Amino acid sequence: MFFSTLTLTSVVLMAQLTSAAPSRTSKLYDLNEFVTRDADAPRFVKRAATCTFPTPPKTSSLTAAMSIKGTFDGGNVRFDRGAGACGGQKEGGDKDAVFLLQDGATLQNVVIGANQAEGVHCLGSCTLNNVWFEDVCEDAITLKQSSGTSTITGGGAKGADDKVVQHNGGGSVKIDSFCVQNFGKLYRSCGNCSTQHARSVTISNVIANDGKLLAGVNSNLGDVANIDTATVKMTNVKSVCDTFEGNSNGDEPAKLTSNTANVRYVQLIPIYLNARSSLVYFVAASSRPVLTAMMSRVLYQ
Numbered sequence: 001m002f003f004s005t006l007t008l009t010s011v012v013l014m015a016q017l018t019s020a021a022p023s024r025t026s027k028l029y030d031l032n033e034f035v036t037r038d039a040d041a042p043r044f045v046k047r048a049a050t051c052t053f054p055t056p057p058k059t060s061s062l063t064a065a066m067s068i069k070g071t072f073d074g075g076n077v078r079f080d081r082g083a084g085a086c087g088g089q090k091e092g093g094d095k096d097a098v099f100l101l102q103d104g105a106t107l108q109n110v111v112i113g114a115n116q117a118e119g120v121h122c123l124g125s126c127t128l129n130n131v132w133f134e135d136v137c138e139d140a141i142t143l144k145q146s147s148g149t150s151t152i153t154g155g156g157a158k159g160a161d162d163k164v165v166q167h168n169g170g171g172s173v174k175i176d177s178f179c180v181q182n183f184g185k186l187y188r189s190c191g192n193c194s195t196q197h198a199r200s201v202t203i204s205n206v207i208a209n210d211g212k213l214l215a216g217v218n219s220n221l222g223d224v225a226n227i228d229t230a231t232v233k234m235t236n237v238k239s240v241c242d243t244f245e246g247n248s249n250g251d252e253p254a255k256l257t258s259n260t261a262n263v264r265y266v267q268l269i270p271i272y273l274n275a276r277s278s279l280v281y282f283v284a285a286s287s288r289p290v291l292t293a294m295m296s297r298v299l300y301q
Contacts, residue, residue, distance in 0.1 A: 031060055034075030041073035044108055044129040046153055049207045049233075051179040053132050053156065056111045065097045065121075071106040072099075078134070080113035086137035088161075092117045101126040103145070114159075118142065125171065128152045136160035136183075145169040153177055156207075163188045170197035176204050183211040189223045191216075191246045191253030198222030205231045213239045218246030219256060219263065 034057060036042065056078035063082070079098050094100055096117040099107055103124025112119050114135035120128065122141070125148035132155050133140040140157045141164065143150055148171045156179030157164045164180055167173060168190045180186050186208060189199045198221055205228070208214060214237060217223035225241050234240070239259040246253050257263045 031058060031075070031077055034058065034077050036073045036075070038070045041071045041106075041108070044153075046177060049154070049156075049177040049179050049205055051156060051181060051207055051209070053134065053158075054111060056113075059113060061115070062098060065095060065100045067100045067102065068105045068107055069102045070104075071108070072110075073108050074110035076109050076111055078111040078113045080115035081117065083115055085115045085117050087117055088137070092138055094118075094121050094123075097121040097142075107131055112140070122150055124148070126150045128155065130154040133157035133160075133164070136164060138162070139166040140164045142166045143169050143171075143173055145171050147171045149174065151176070156180060158182055160184055165201075166190065167199050167201070168193050170199060172200040172202070174202045174204075175206060176202075177206070179207045179209075180211060181209045183208075185213045185216055186211065187214070187225070188216040189218050189221075189246070191218060191244050192248070192250050194248055194250070196221050196246055196248050198224075200224045200226070202226045202228075203232060204228040207233050208237050209235045211237045213237075213242055215241045217241065217243055218253065219243040221246045 054076040056076055059078040059080065061080050061082040081098060097120060098112055098116045098118070099120045101107055101120060101122045106127040106129065107120065108129035108131065110131050112131065112133045117137045119133060119136065119140040120131065120142070122143050122145060125145045127150065128141065136157050136159050139162070140160060141152065143165065146169055150171070150173045152165065152173065152175045154177050158181045160183040162184040164183055164185065165173065165175065165187045167187065175187065186206070187201050187203065189201070190196070199217070200223065201215055201217070203215060203225070214234070215225040215227060217225050227240060229240065242258045243256045243263055244253040245256055
């Protein structure tokens with residue numbers, strides 16, 4: 001009798017533990033009670049930025065990147081790529097992402113877990129609403145659009161050793177009501193992509209804690225960062241905006257300025273004092289007419 005009672009108690013206890021913890025699944029049909037698409041997806045309501053991450057009801061480990069057209073609402077389910085998927089700062093590709101957003105797609109109410117490498121790749125203009133990254137691996141969001149505007153509203157990201165938003169394509173991105181914690185860079189315009197563009201970013205209503213850089217742009221390529229410092233709340237962030245000299249040959253881009261508002265592109269021109277002298281540089285003043293066509297501004301509003 002004692003053994004039977006003990007066994008029954010153990011079974012009940014195990015059932016309670018199982019129901020309390022988020023279940024792990026790789027089968028999308030198990031998520032039908034949480035996931036909705038297109039017209040069935042709930043209407044997004046913008047709210048103030050918060051750093052309180054949602055508690056996922058389930059975890060779905062995908063065997064391949066999920067391609068999204070239209071609207072995908074994840075019901076705050078955690079999606080990842082399985083144990084061991086993160087390779088640190090090793091560069092990955094589309095196949096390593098959790099979600100591949102086609103042009104015009106919307107991803108909302110999704111948690112991206114730590115077991116992934118590339119997070120979300122936008123292959124065209126995309127919309128991210130309340131997308132949360134629990135522990136960023138290489139990058140959280142990679143923008144590959146050729147033109148147009150992508151929007152990132154709500155949500156947040158933690159633990160990015162380097163970049164949260166990597167802008168490799170063209171066009172612009174708006175980051176609003178987002179929380180970023182323990183990060184390298186919230187936004188970086190690609191400094192050495194083989195095809196370069198003049199890119200722009202607008203950052204507003206953001207909470208940023210314990211980071212190195214809010215935005216990095218290539219001023220020589222015409223990039224512009226508009227940062228609404230009146231609505232951005234920063235704690236222990238070293239620089240608001242840095243400018244770089246971008247290139248298309250894969251070299252590490254040189255930093256030009258750090259944490260300077262309304263800065264214009266300044267070109268470093270190599271000269272030799274004589275045939276045997278070392279290479280030296282002088283700074284060409286940004287007011288010189290020859291540089292006028294190359295200038296861009298980094299604006300803090």
